[in-house]
Amino acid sequence: MSQFDLQQVLEALVDPVRRSIVTQLDATDEDIRCGDFDISVSKSTATHHFKVLRAAGLIRQYYVGTSRMNSLRRAEMDEAFPGLLDALTPRPAGVR
Amino acid sequence: MSQFDLQQVLEALVDPVRRSIVTQLDATDEDIRCGDFDISVSKSTATHHFKVLRAAGLIRQYYVGTSRMNSLRRAEMDEAFPGLLDALTPRPAGVR
DNA sequence: GCAGAAGTATGATGGCTGTCAAACTTTGAT
DNA sequence: ATCAAAGTTTGACAGCCATCATACTTCTGC
Numbered sequence: 193m194s195q196f197d198l199q200q201v202l203e204a205l206v207d208p209v210r211r212s213i214v215t216q217l218d219a220t221d222e223d224i225r226c227g228d229f230d231i232s233v234s235k236s237t238a239t240h241h242f243k244v245l246r247a248a249g250l251i252r253q254y255y256v257g258t259s260r261m262n263s264l265r266r267a268e269m270d271e272a273f274p275g276l277l278d279a280l281t282p283r284p285a286g287v288r
Numbered sequence: 289m290s291q292f293d294l295q296q297v298l299e300a301l302v303d304p305v306r307r308s309i310v311t312q313l314d315a316t317d318e319d320i321r322c323g324d325f326d327i328s329v330s331k332s333t334a335t336h337h338f339k340v341l342r343a344a345g346l347i348r349q350y351y352v353g354t355s356r357m358n359s360l361r362r363a364e365m366d367e368a369f370p371g372l373l374d375a376l377t378p379r380p381a382g383v384r
Numbered sequence: 385g386c387a388g389a390a391g392t393a394t395g396a397t398g399g400c401t402g403t404c405a406a407a408c409t410t411t412g413a414t
Numbered sequence: 415a416t417c418a419a420a421g422t423t424t425g426a427c428a429g430c431c432a433t434c435a436t437a438c439t440t441c442t443g444c
Contacts, residue, residue, distance in 0.1 A: 198376075199304060206302045207432080208295060227390065237433055239392055258390045258441045279372040280294075303402080323420065333403055335422055354411040354420050 196249045196272040204248035205280055209233055210241050214250060217264035218281040225259045292345045292368040300344035301376060305329055306337050310346060313360035314377040321355045 205211050209231050216229055231238060242262065245251045249272075252263045269277050301307050305327050312325055327334060338358065341347045345368075348359045365373050 202298070202302045202376075206298045209432085225390085233432085234434055235391065236393080236435080240432075243392095255391095255441090260391065273375055275371040276375040279369055279375055280298075305402085321420085329402085330404055331421065332405080332423080336402075338421095351411095356421065 196268070198273060200248045201250065201269075201273065201276070204244050204250055207241070207244075209237075210245055211280065213241060213245065213262070214264065214277070215281050217251065217262060218266070218277065223261040223263045225261060227259070229262075292364070294369060296344045297346065297365075297369065297372070300340050300346055303337070303340075305333075306341055307376065309337060309341060309358070310360060310373070311377050313347065313358060314362070314373065319357040319359045321352075321357060323355070325358075 205214065212231060213229055217224060226238060226242060227235075229238070231241075233241070242251070242253065242260075245262075246253055250265060250269065252265055254261050254263070266277065301310065308327060309325055313320060322334060322338060323331075325334070327337075329337070338347070338349065338356075341358075342349055346361060346365065348361055350357050350359070362373065
């Protein structure tokens, strides 16, 4: 039933670029346009990373005009793998 | 100071064989001989996996005669990356 | 309509890594 | 002394994956 596969989620999160995307999403609680992430890869590579994150269930995507918005599926992940995202998304010191 | 690198730890844990090794160690609280793990790879491949786990700081190894024992560095990992091993080592339902 | 902006799709490529077999080392038991 | 057990080392190989450039699609605004 889990719908989410730990192996797939880990393979998604092991890449630094993808983990950075997740971290940036987690830091704002706001959805972020594909082009607005602070990542240093080409557009086509970015598209690939978003696809991997989406396939693993980590993000959800929807269009707004010509832009594509990205939303972190925090609740679903926390239910499927409690503590995982907490362990992987760095927080500023003293915040909990 | 951290001595432990999250990227390296994740790269170690993303492999199913290595994660299985960690899980088996975590399940017993006893050290396990290299040859006594339930893994289905050749001896040389096993050696490789143990090396990766050791380099990442996940396990410690010591010799007993001709055997090599493996010990999970739970405490160190919990301090360096709180919640990570808990999220990745499956427990029988209802155990916490 | 047209130009530009935002992503996607398609190959191609290079590097990394998990895998194994074979040869070797070392330890313990007979 | 010998032999077997337990790991390690080395080298080779195959498959995967992150990356990019290029071409394409689709919206928006003028």
